[in-house]
Amino acid sequence: MKMTFEDMQQFLQEHFPQGAQYGELLELADAQATMRLPVGDQHLRPGGTVSGPAMMGLADVTVYAALLSRIGPVALAVTTNLNINFLRKPRSGADIIARATMLKVGKSLGVGEVSIFSDGDPEPVAHATMTYAIPPAKQGEHK
Amino acid sequence: MKMTFEDMQQFLQEHFPQGAQYGELLELADAQATMRLPVGDQHLRPGGTVSGPAMMGLADVTVYAALLSRIGPVALAVTTNLNINFLRKPRSGADIIARATMLKVGKSLGVGEVSIFSDGDPEPVAHATMTYAIPPAKQGEHK
Amino acid sequence: MKMTFEDMQQFLQEHFPQGAQYGELLELADAQATMRLPVGDQHLRPGGTVSGPAMMGLADVTVYAALLSRIGPVALAVTTNLNINFLRKPRSGADIIARATMLKVGKSLGVGEVSIFSDGDPEPVAHATMTYAIPPAKQGEHK
Amino acid sequence: MKMTFEDMQQFLQEHFPQGAQYGELLELADAQATMRLPVGDQHLRPGGTVSGPAMMGLADVTVYAALLSRIGPVALAVTTNLNINFLRKPRSGADIIARATMLKVGKSLGVGEVSIFSDGDPEPVAHATMTYAIPPAKQGEHK
Numbered sequence: 001m002k003m004t005f006e007d008m009q010q011f012l013q014e015h016f017p018q019g020a021q022y023g024e025l026l027e028l029a030d031a032q033a034t035m036r037l038p039v040g041d042q043h044l045r046p047g048g049t050v051s052g053p054a055m056m057g058l059a060d061v062t063v064y065a066a067l068l069s070r071i072g073p074v075a076l077a078v079t080t081n082l083n084i085n086f087l088r089k090p091r092s093g094a095d096i097i098a099r100a101t102m103l104k105v106g107k108s109l110g111v112g113e114v115s116i117f118s119d120g121d122p123e124p125v126a127h128a129t130m131t132y133a134i135p136p137a138k139q140g141e142h143k
Numbered sequence: 144m145k146m147t148f149e150d151m152q153q154f155l156q157e158h159f160p161q162g163a164q165y166g167e168l169l170e171l172a173d174a175q176a177t178m179r180l181p182v183g184d185q186h187l188r189p190g191g192t193v194s195g196p197a198m199m200g201l202a203d204v205t206v207y208a209a210l211l212s213r214i215g216p217v218a219l220a221v222t223t224n225l226n227i228n229f230l231r232k233p234r235s236g237a238d239i240i241a242r243a244t245m246l247k248v249g250k251s252l253g254v255g256e257v258s259i260f261s262d263g264d265p266e267p268v269a270h271a272t273m274t275y276a277i278p279p280a281k282q283g284e285h286k
Numbered sequence: 287m288k289m290t291f292e293d294m295q296q297f298l299q300e301h302f303p304q305g306a307q308y309g310e311l312l313e314l315a316d317a318q319a320t321m322r323l324p325v326g327d328q329h330l331r332p333g334g335t336v337s338g339p340a341m342m343g344l345a346d347v348t349v350y351a352a353l354l355s356r357i358g359p360v361a362l363a364v365t366t367n368l369n370i371n372f373l374r375k376p377r378s379g380a381d382i383i384a385r386a387t388m389l390k391v392g393k394s395l396g397v398g399e400v401s402i403f404s405d406g407d408p409e410p411v412a413h414a415t416m417t418y419a420i421p422p423a424k425q426g427e428h429k
Numbered sequence: 430m431k432m433t434f435e436d437m438q439q440f441l442q443e444h445f446p447q448g449a450q451y452g453e454l455l456e457l458a459d460a461q462a463t464m465r466l467p468v469g470d471q472h473l474r475p476g477g478t479v480s481g482p483a484m485m486g487l488a489d490v491t492v493y494a495a496l497l498s499r500i501g502p503v504a505l506a507v508t509t510n511l512n513i514n515f516l517r518k519p520r521s522g523a524d525i526i527a528r529a530t531m532l533k534v535g536k537s538l539g540v541g542e543v544s545i546f547s548d549g550d551p552e553p554v555a556h557a558t559m560t561y562a563i564p565p566a567k568q569g570e571h572k
Contacts, residue, residue, distance in 0.1 A: 052222055053200035060195055079195055080538060081510050081560060083226040083369040085397045085415055087390040103413050104373040108537060109509060109562065111371045113399075113413065127389050127399065129371055129415065131510060131560070133538065223395060224367050224417060226512040228540045228558060230533040246556050247516040251394055252366060252419065254514045256542075256556065270532050270542065272514060272558065274367060274417070276395065338489055338508055343482035365481055369512040 001030040002072035008033075008065055011073050022061045023098070031102035031112075033065035036119070039095050048092040050125075055096060055116050056084060059128040062098040063112040067132055070105045076135045077110070084128035091118035096125070108134055144173040145215035151176075151208055154216050165204045166241070174245035174255075176208035179262070182238050191235040193268075198239060198259050199227060202271045205241040206255040210275055213248045220253070220275045227271035234261035239268070251277055287316040288358035294319075294351055297359050308347045309384070317388035317398075319351035322405070325381050334378040336411075341382060341402050342370060345414040348384040349398040353418055356391045363396070363418045370414035377404035382411070394420055430459040431501035437462075437494055440502050451490045452527070460531035460541075462494035465548070468524050477521040479554075484525060484545050485513060488557045491527040492541040496561055499534045506539070506561045513557035520547035525554070537563055 003011065005028045016022045027034040035058060037043065043054035060079055067077060090096060100114040109131060116126040146154065148171045159165045170177040178201060180186065186197035203222055210220060233239060243257040252274055259269040289297065291314045302308045313320040321344060323329065329340035346365055353363060376382060386400035395417060402412040432440065434457045445451045456463040464487060466472065472483035489508055496506060519525060529543040538560060545555040 051200070052203055052225070053196040056199045056225075057194070057196035079229055081226070081228050082195070082199075083224070083415065083512060085224050085389065085417065086222055087397060103371065103410060111373060111413070124389060127397070127415065129369065129413065131371065223397075226369060226558065228532065228560065230540060246514065246553060254366075254516060254556070267532060270540070270558065272512065272556065274514065337486070338511070339482040339486035342485045342511075343480070346481055365515055367512070367514050368481070368485075369510070371510050372508055 001069055003028070003069055007073070008069065011068065012061070012065065015075055016061065023058045025065060026097070028065065028069050031066055031070045031105060032100065033062050033069060034097065034099045035062040035065065037096045037098075050090040050096055052086065055090075055126050056082065056128070058096060058098045059084065059100075059114045059116060059126070060130065062100040063102075063114050063130045064132070066100040066102050066112050067105065067110045070102060071110070071134065074134060077132045079130060080133045081131040082128060084126055086126050088123060088125045090125045091121055094118040094120060103129075108136070110134055144212055146171070146212055150216070151212065154211065155204070155208065158218055159204065166201045168208060169240070171208065171212050174209055174213045174248060175243065176205050176212060177240065177242045178205040178208065180239045180241075193233040193239055195229065198233075198269050199225065199271070201239060201241045202227065202243075202257045202259060202269070203273065205243040206245075206257050206273045207275070209243040209245050209255050210248065210253045213245060214253070214277065217277060219278045222273060223276045224274040225271060226273075227269055229269050231266060231268045233268045234264055237261040237263060246272075251279070253277055287355055289314070289355055293359070294355065297354070298347070298351065301361055302347065309344045311351060312383070314351065314355050317352055317356045317391060318386065319348050319355060320383065320385045321348040321351065323382045323384075325379075336376040336382055338372065341376075341412050342368065342414070344382060344384045345370065345386075345400045345402060345412070346416065348386040349388075349400050349416045350418070352386040352388050352398050353391065353396045356388060357396070357420065360420060362421045365416060366419045367417040368414060369416075370412055372412050374409060374411045376411045377407055380404040380406060389415075394422070396420055430498055432457070432498050436502070437498065440497070441490070441494065444504055445490065452487045454494060455526070457494065457498050460495055460499045460534060461529065462491050462498060463526065463528045464491040464494065466525045466527075479519040479525055481515065484519075484555050485511065485557070487525060487527045488513065488529075488543045488545060488555070489559065491529040492543050492559045493561070495529040495531050495541055496534065496539045499531060500539070500563065503563060505564045508559060509562045510560040511557060513555055515555050517552060517554045519554045520550055523547040523549060532558075537565070539563055
């Protein structure tokens with residue numbers, strides 16, 4: 001594990017200055033991360049459920065944190081593919097929680113999966129897989 | 144074609160009251176739609192490029208418009224799957240444009256594809272395919 | 287659970303008469319299935335590794351078995367979407383094993399995920415998610 | 430364009446010795462390819478329609494040909510992601526045709542899309558997008 005919980009919190013705040021728009025870190029382990037999105041009006045669709053883009057944004061940043069926990073703070077890793085299945089209507093008024101695990105962390109590609117839940121509900125509302133391209137390491141970096 | 148350009152504009156404004164957050168309609172044809180997202184600070188990642196969730200939100204609403212142009216104003220059609228490939232860095236400061244075409248409009252599922260461009264640039268910055276579940280028609284609806 | 291292990295074995299043999307081409311059932315639980323593909327020459331790419339289509343075929347039938355364990359023998363359920371990430375080179379000469387779990391079984395759609403392994407190796411060689419359209423139940427069926 | 434039609438035919442025969450199992454080349458242009466799968470018993474599902482794995486195999490090799498037409502005969506390019514939507518039932522007894530176009534050919538990744546048709550039918554039976562990892566060029570190769 002290349003970053004502590006506190007390292008990651010600070011990294012996410014610096015690189016995602018919109019802050020809570022992208023969620024807060026709850027747990028971090030090697031190649032795993034859990035984040036919460038405190039749901040606000042800007043995340044809602046008519047009817048009061050969380051919008052797809054809000055879920056995709058949270059999925060993206062949570063897998064990113066899981067990847068960086070393994071390779072260290074490589075700010076330039078970029079998402080190349082995201083595939084998401086929307087499974088159930090999120091609960092109205094509930095925050096959403098994302099739990100991500102890397103399936104592979106290679107030299108040039110990282111692939112992770114993430115399940116998204118309405119806070120307090122055991123059935124996932126969405127599930128995504130994601131690929132990140134990892135830029136070539138400069139000397140001294142993420143060997 | 145079940146909706147005119149003006150019908151669709153009005154429908155989108157009613158169902159996406161956040162309005163410009165989701166983009167404006169440029170063109171509508173049978174099972175095809177083009178939309179523009181006027182890019183603002185809330186859509187940007189550090190470095191000035193458009194964020195992934197902003198592109199995914201535009202992709203989603205543009206395929207939705209392409210679908211509804213064929214089946215009429217079925218507000219309850221829901222996205223069940225989205226797969227997006229991020230191809231190039233969007234141009235800093237440029238709006239993004241999405242062009243969607245339905246590949247299939249069946250009784251219970253619609254599948255569409257969408258290419259996303261930086262305004263003024265011929266190479267796509269992203270490409271997505273998307274599936275919508277269409278609720279069973281009530282009597283008199285989208286036969 | 288709507289089908290026993292023996293029910294499922296018999297169902298797969300009847301509906302996939304090519305038999306071992308699609309794999310053999312190892313375990314069945316509610317909304318979960320494990321299958322093995324005894325790898326033969328027809329499944330190999332030059333170099334001796336299992337081909338992508340062989341993995342996709344095994345993924346498909348394993349999720350199908352997981353779905354049917356929940357809804358019963360609905361032969362007409364059809365795959366509508368498959369997304370697969372190839373993670374590592376399969377081991378030369380080893381059979382492949384697929385473990386599938388449904389993420390959702392709704393009235394008209396089932397979504398599952400499946401990890402594929404080289405026999406004896408704990409790291410997955412591929413991971414897929416899949417959607418099945420479930421035909422409307424006739425009276426008396428899978429309520 | 431780095432390979433002629435005849436170069437590509439020969440390359441595919443050498444690298445896919447199972448030959449017609451993977452299809453025959455019909456057309457080749459820069460970053461584009463069209464192939465046909467002469468459908469035989471081994472490609473059929475009960476009921477006489479072409480199986481999903483047969484379509485996925487044809488999709489894969491056709492995008493591969495489209496990629497190599499741009500970068501030259503790089504045998505080690507590997508598929509990392511495939512996403513396929515099955516749209517309509519293929520016509521019983523008809524060959525299937527795949528038309529592929531690259532959306533991006535970068536230094537380390539190529540992304541393409543492919544539509545699959547029953548021969549003689551204008552509506553696609555399936556549509557896929559695919560990502561290939563391109564191994565680093567050795568000196569003198571695909572600059």
